[in-house]
Amino acid sequence: xxxxxxxxxxxxxxxxxxxxxxxxxxxxxxxxxxxxxxxxxxxxxxxxxxxxxxxxxxxxxxxxxxxxxxxxxxxxxxxxxxxxxxxxxxxxxxxxxxxxxxxxxxxxxxx
Amino acid sequence: xxxxxxxxxxxxxxxxxxxxxxxxxxxxxxxxxxxxxxxxxxxxxxxxxxxxxxxxxxxxxxxxxxxxxxxxxxxxxxxxxxxxxxxxxxxxxxxxxxxxxxxxxxxxxxxxx
Numbered sequence: 001x002x003x004x005x006x007x008x009x010x011x012x013x014x015x016x017x018x019x020x021x022x023x024x025x026x027x028x029x030x031x032x033x034x035x036x037x038x039x040x041x042x043x044x045x046x047x048x049x050x051x052x053x054x055x056x057x058x059x060x061x062x063x064x065x066x067x068x069x070x071x072x073x074x075x076x077x078x079x080x081x082x083x084x085x086x087x088x089x090x091x092x093x094x095x096x097x098x099x100x101x102x103x104x105x106x107x108x109x110x111x
Numbered sequence: 112x113x114x115x116x117x118x119x120x121x122x123x124x125x126x127x128x129x130x131x132x133x134x135x136x137x138x139x140x141x142x143x144x145x146x147x148x149x150x151x152x153x154x155x156x157x158x159x160x161x162x163x164x165x166x167x168x169x170x171x172x173x174x175x176x177x178x179x180x181x182x183x184x185x186x187x188x189x190x191x192x193x194x195x196x197x198x199x200x201x202x203x204x205x206x207x208x209x210x211x212x213x214x215x216x217x218x219x220x221x222x223x224x
Contacts, residue, residue, distance in 0.1 A: 033212070035214075040120075040216055041216060042115075042202060042214040042215055042217055044214075045211065045212070045213075048211065058211070090156065098144065098161070099146070099161060100156075100158075100206075100212060102155065102156035104153075104154065104155055105154045105155075
């Protein structure tokens with residue numbers, strides 16, 4: 001089992017460009033999450049999906065959109081990247097509140 | 112809203128010694144889970160230990176144990192016999208209603224040989 005996978009691992013964008021971060025899990029979890037991690041801020045929730053077909057905003061949703069394509073996949077889209085979106089992005093999945101399983105992260109730099 | 116506070120940005124410990132990382136939290140939920148996650152330089156988030164709020168007994172996992180004080184809303188992590196591989200960022204986290212997890216800002220642990 002691969003657990004939670006994320007692509008790409010690294011990305012550099014110019015201001016105004018768009019991109020989609022992909023996430024997939026093979027643990028049959030209902031819930032999936034997108035976080036961003038910034039120095040001194042911990043992990044902050046961008047969006048989450050409690051089940052296939054549903055998505056909800058987290059703490060910092062502005063500038064992002066998500067799609068829960070199916071039970072396995074949960075993508076995060078930046079429509080018009082800004083330097084303030086330079087961060088490390090983590091996808092996670094869970095079944096109930098017991099534990100979240102994290103992907104390896106994507107380091108995104110917006111110039 | 113739920114909050115998690117880690118007031119120690121950095122800690123250091125001598126190899127083989129014991130260190131305690133502090134965490135306080137606030138939530139209006141009666142049922143919740145508390146976690147400590149470890150993030151080594153590889154960036155991978157790894158669950159260290161989990162505590163269910165309804166359990167009075169403190170969780171332990173080998174060299175890792177917690178001191179859960181529900182009334183004080185305190186959840187500290189004790190690492191015994193510290194090893195070089197324990198050097199990492201440690202995040203305290205709270206899972207309350209609707210499966211939302213709130214993380215603290217982290218404590219960077221240095222292990223001195």
